[in-house]
Amino acid sequence: MVTMPRFTPLLVLVAALLHAMLVSPAVMAQDLPQVYITDPARLAAVRERVRAGDPSLQRAMDELILLAEASMDKPMISVVEKPKAPPSGDFNDYVSLSPYWWPDPSKPDGLPYIRRDGEINPERYEYDVDKLGTFGETVRWLGFAYYFTGEERYAREAVKRVRHFLLDPETRMNPRVQYGQFIPGRNEGRKYGIIETLRLRWVPDAISLLAESEAMTEEDLAGARQWFADYARWLDTSEFGVGEREGPNNHGTWCTAQTAYFALAGGDEELVRKMAALIPDRIAAQIEPDGRQPHELARTRAMDYSEFNLRGHTEMAVLAERVGIDLWSFETEDGRSLERAYAFLMPYLSGEKPWPYKQISDPKHDYYAQSLRRMAIATNDPVYEETVASLSDLTGAGRVYLDLIISLPEDFPKP
Structure with a gap:
């Protein structure tokens, strides 16, 4: 067995208050949306920027409108x-x-x-x-x-x-x-x-x-x-x-x-708390001390599945935060953790190293960017954003997720 994740309602509250200080009075004055795997304050702040005509968001908005118009039909x-x-x-x-x-x-x-x-x-x-x-x-x-x-x-x-x-x-x-x-x-x-x-x-x-x-x-x-x-x-x-x-x-x-x-x-x-309590043992069983995920590496699309499993963990960590539980920083005594798994994977995601396992289809960069962005936000570490920047084909939905839906905090350190 491994130790349970620590309950941190005070830390979550402090983080939320600090984040609110970065949001404009116009956003603070309105009700934030009741969302679950999206940050409500950042979502509201991005909408304010969109409606103010921020040119840096125009490309993502164009892509979102294309997706929405196609959905209408x-x-x-x-x-x-x-x-x-x-x-x-x-x-x-x-x-x-x-x-x-x-x-x-x-x-x-x-x-x-x-x-x-x-x-x-x-x-x-x-x-x-x-x-x-x-x-x-x-x-x-x-x-x-x-x-x-x-x-x-x-x-x-x-x-x-x-x-x-x-x-x-x-x-x-x-x-x-x-x-x-x-x-x-x-x-x-x-x-x-x-x-x-x-x-x-x-x-x-x-x-x-x-x-x-x-x-x-x-x-x-x-x-x-x-x-x-x-x-x-x-x-x-x-x-x-x-x-x-x-x-x-x-x-x-x-x-x-x-x-x-x-x-x-x-x-x-x-x-939600019941599910969060299962994650430490899952991390301990799925991730090796060097960061490998043997169950996913055995697949014919091993890179996709390795990131896919980690993406599930990052979304679970977001949901756990909503009920005051910290899963981001969990680590076993021998070093198994989400950060260790990403440290193993990122050189391959970015193309810095050739992938030594099977991958019978093109890698899904749009999906990789989502989990890397969540890790960047959770750890405040620009190394994840460096990997995101190396993914060259982030268009369409991938651009919408990064610029509008899973956006970086305005004070995020530059990579």
């Missing part, structure tokens, strides 16, 4: 739109095919399917995973676009989709993933399907930003938050949720972080 979708009911008989249940499983070419009917790690079977997109992704992306970009621009048409479209996908009895997704990542010829669903609801990251934040709009009613807001509370409870108590949370690799990390995120959005801070 996407079809209204629902998980009930599938040709066959799940085993429950309820079309409102989410169903997805496991991504790396393919028909066995040696069998006439292809059953049971066989695994090809890192290679996605296109049959997967016949089920609900793309619908979940489309909903998540659409509400995310429309919600943030509304917040920064104040344009009600973005809010109206986002709220319509929230009602359709989460609230309306005929079209809503049930708040559970009992039939995710099924494998033909092997099972009807697996705990690994839970990781697919990462496509709902940022949705509770975006929904909260829509609370300012004329389109979002109190009933809509309460209903959406209840959906996430119900899903967090299912994650915490179901056989699949418990099993996925106990996974030794990124699946366990992200199940824990998802549970905490959706619980916080649903108002259950005690469940």
